Structure formats: C-alpha cells, structure tokens
Amino acid sequence: MAGRSGNEDLFDDILLADEKFRGEGYLEGFERGTRRGLQDGRRHGASHGAKLSTEISFYSGFTxxxxxxxxxxxxxxxRKRMKALDALLGLIQSSPHDDPQSAQLQEHMGKLRAKFRQVCSMLSVPTDFTDYIRTSEGTSF
Structure with a gap:
C-alpha cells in the first residue's frame, strides 16, 4: 500500500471532525439535560412537599x-370522639413527613387521610373542605 494522497487525508480529517463534534455535542446536550432534569426534579419535589406539609398542618390544626x-x-x-382525635393526632406526630425518602410516606398518608375521614364522620363534619382550603395551584387535597 502506497502513501496516502492529500485528498484521502482531507477526507479522513472531515470524517474525524464530524465524529468529534457529534461526540462533543452529545456530551454537552447530556450535561444540559442532566442539569435541567435536576432543576425540574427539585422544583417538583418542593411543590409536592409543600402540598403534603399543608395537608398535614391542616389535619393538625383541625385535630x-x-x-x-x-x-x-x-x-x-x-369521649369516643376524643379518643379518635387522639389517634389522629398520634398518626400526625408519627408521620415520616420529615424524611421525604421514606418508603412508608405514601402508605402513612393514606392511613392519615382515612383516619381523618373517620373522625369527620364521628363529628358529623363534611370531609370536603375545597371551599376553605386551596393550594397555590387552586387544587385542594
């Protein structure tokens, strides 16, 4: 095989440059996507955490x-109503809401909501507080 001509070297340089720029573009896009994903995740987590906190605070004030x-x-x-209220307060106080990584958080919130509905029934109070409580996006819990 004889030496390469100038045209072949130029063609190889063009192919290598295309590969290089594609790789750099991919890395830059991946880094930007990662940063954006983290920002969006933090914003979503803060919003969801605020809603849970508002809900738990409401239950606490109600109780x-x-x-x-x-x-x-x-x-x-x-006395039966007080006992149910004490049970609800106990659930609120034992809530893992201060640990957002807790695997039991969703299960605990389900129990808390069920106990709240039970207490409302015992007190003959409607459980629909949509006219009184609104989160920042206009939805209620």
Whole structure:
C-alpha cells in the first residue's frame, strides 16, 4: 500500500471532525439535560412537599381545635370522639413527613387521610373542605 494522497487525508480529517463534534455535542446536550432534569426534579419535589406539609398542618390544626372544643364534655360520645382525635393526632406526630425518602410516606398518608375521614364522620363534619382550603395551584387535597 502506497502513501496516502492529500485528498484521502482531507477526507479522513472531515470524517474525524464530524465524529468529534457529534461526540462533543452529545456530551454537552447530556450535561444540559442532566442539569435541567435536576432543576425540574427539585422544583417538583418542593411543590409536592409543600402540598403534603399543608395537608398535614391542616389535619393538625383541625385535630387540636376539635380537642379544645370537646375537652370539657364528659359524655360517652365525646369521649369516643376524643379518643379518635387522639389517634389522629398520634398518626400526625408519627408521620415520616420529615424524611421525604421514606418508603412508608405514601402508605402513612393514606392511613392519615382515612383516619381523618373517620373522625369527620364521628363529628358529623363534611370531609370536603375545597371551599376553605386551596393550594397555590387552586387544587385542594
């Protein structure tokens, strides 16, 4: 095989440059995509965390308020309601909401919502608070 001509070297340089620029473009796009994904993930996580925090705070305020309203009643019905409110408060206090990585967070929130509905039923209070509570996007929990 004889030496290469100038045309072949030029053609090889063009092919190598195309490969080089494609690789650099891929890496740059991958890095930008990674940064954007992290930013979007943080924003979504903060929004979801704020909604959960608002919901748990509402349940806590609801429970404390009803406990104050019922604390001086001694009848059997009020004692049962207080017991249910205490159970709800216990669920709120044991909530893993301070650990967003907790695998039990969704399961715990399901239990918390179910207990809240039970307490509302015992108190003859509607569970639909959409007219009173709105998150920043206009949706309610």
């Amino acid at each position: 404390v308020t009803w406990r104050c309203l019922l604390q001086h009643n001694a009848d059997v019905k009020s």
